[in-house]
Amino acid sequence: MSKKKEKPIAVSVIKRLPVYYRFLTTLHSKGVERISSSELAEKLGVTASQIRQDLSQFGNFGQRGYGYRVANLKEAIAKILGLDNQMDMVLAGAGNLGKAIINYPNFKRRGFYIKGIFDVNPELIGQEVAGLLVQDISLLADFLTNNRIDIGIITTPPESAVDVADIFVRGGIRGIWNFAPVSLNYSGKVLVENVHISESLLTLSYMIDEKFGSKS
Amino acid sequence: MSKKKEKPIAVSVIKRLPVYYRFLTTLHSKGVERISSSELAEKLGVTASQIRQDLSQFGNFGQRGYGYRVANLKEAIAKILGLDNQMDMVLAGAGNLGKAIINYPNFKRRGFYIKGIFDVNPELIGQEVAGLLVQDISLLADFLTNNRIDIGIITTPPESAVDVADIFVRGGIRGIWNFAPVSLNYSGKVLVENVHISESLLTLSYMIDEKFGSKS
Structure with missing residues (x-):
């Protein structure tokens, strides 16, 4: 309007x-x-x-x-696309998927900066990933209070995704980039972009069946 | 038709x-x-x-x-969705993203089985991931000749993605699940489902700018 x-x-x-x-x-x-x-x-x-x-x-x-x-x-x-603006991001979930996202090429060149990495796993906390130390997830809320972050990335297991998203929303984040297989819905207050990996595979599988028929 | x-x-x-x-x-x-x-x-x-x-x-x-x-x-x-059928898959690119996909929960329960993992990196070849040994990518073409594989997964860097896709197509694969930021187009011969990660982030960034304005 x-x-x-x-x-x-x-x-x-x-x-x-x-x-x-x-x-x-x-x-x-x-x-x-x-x-x-x-x-x-x-x-x-x-x-x-x-x-x-x-x-x-x-x-x-x-x-x-x-x-x-x-x-x-x-x-x-x-x-x-606004690539001339800087977008500051934090990531929750520093497992394989999180590491893959952090190391994804060209983010910085396009103005996307990862400012903090958080996890619950004591084996990951303190590890260095792309020049940042993985922090305890219990520090995330304070981090968001003290830093203006635009985008929160969720690469946690599904069980933790909603809790993390809630911390992001309370912390004033404007967009959530969600890789966990859960539906997040903040009715427009915060934008959510989902990368639903298994949905994508199921779609492909359906199309293969449609086109080539089942293997029997 | x-x-x-x-x-x-x-x-x-x-x-x-x-x-x-x-x-x-x-x-x-x-x-x-x-x-x-x-x-x-x-x-x-x-x-x-x-x-x-x-x-x-x-x-x-x-x-x-x-x-x-x-x-x-x-x-x-x-x-x-055809989840009662089995789909056999191979994966090329055993870095963080590849490992994340291989370990993604619920694939097996839904009938998706990873039958082979391939990479060029000598440090990864021979490593065990989810019970399979990472094989040299040079063995992929023969593997596809000897095994009926439905889906080829590409989690390689963009530079290698097209070469891998070509091996998949020549090997008789029916669908490609592509995570590399390249466009693959086999005009219907082989189905391609893309998970374009950076496109998803750019979309989110655009929507944030639209909704909240630039940070200035």
Whole structure:
């Protein structure tokens, strides 16, 4: 209802922008200067008209017969995605998944900084991961009081995820990036983005059965 | 175009079924016997009419005024999702992310079995992960020739992902579960389900900016 933004952008479009961004970054690093919407479409497995429609919502990036300037389009999407802002994050759950996320490439370059890592496991507490010491989860609430953190990452087992999320919410976090197989619902007060790993596998499994039939 | 299935089910519906399934499994393990569509909706952050519409596509599960029988609905969804079939999987990339996936809970109980783990890193080759020895990636192609594998999991760095995917496709794999930040496109010959981790974070970051404004 706010008048701040001209037109709200559909979540489906938002979800495609990072895909465009990643691909344009690869092209740019390879020295490619321009690309047509049909080439982009082929590489990304969407239709050219979809790409033109998505990008037209943010301004006039393409030129008929020339295509898109890779560098310009990449920068424009980075701006739309807010990659020029810094986002500070904490992570709860320093097991394999947590470590994988912490070490995921390119976070820093895109403005994402992990400021604190927390766990309950005494074997993990005190370990160094990517230059930070894993802290006792009992210190998380205080840490959030003393540091302005934007995003809380949950890579704990499902049993602990809701408790951690509650600490995040009370600590004033604005978004939760949740990898645990639980549903978190804070009805808009805090944004939740789920990476539901097993749901993704079940979807693939269903599609395989549909397409190829069961193995018998 | 095939007449085998009465009506194809939208991917958006398929993606919600595992969410329903997971939640019903939790309810069932807590001894809950029935649930209304509005309770389900509230817990899962979707609308009750969405749930009724989704589930009505697969049969008549609910009873007006009574709701859904948790056990029946759970079993029915498991069947739709093909969880009564076994899916054999191999994984390439035995770093933190790969190990996290291999150790993800409940895979076996849902019929997903990891049959082989492969990596290029000599420090990882020979290590035991979840009862299997990590093998040299150079053995992957032969392994696929000698074993009927349904799903190939890619948890390698982006640079190796396309090469691994090509080995999977040549090896007769039917679906690729891809965690690497690259676009794989085999135009329907092989199904690809992506878990694009950084795209998910960029989406969250965009939504935070939209909702709360930049930190400045």
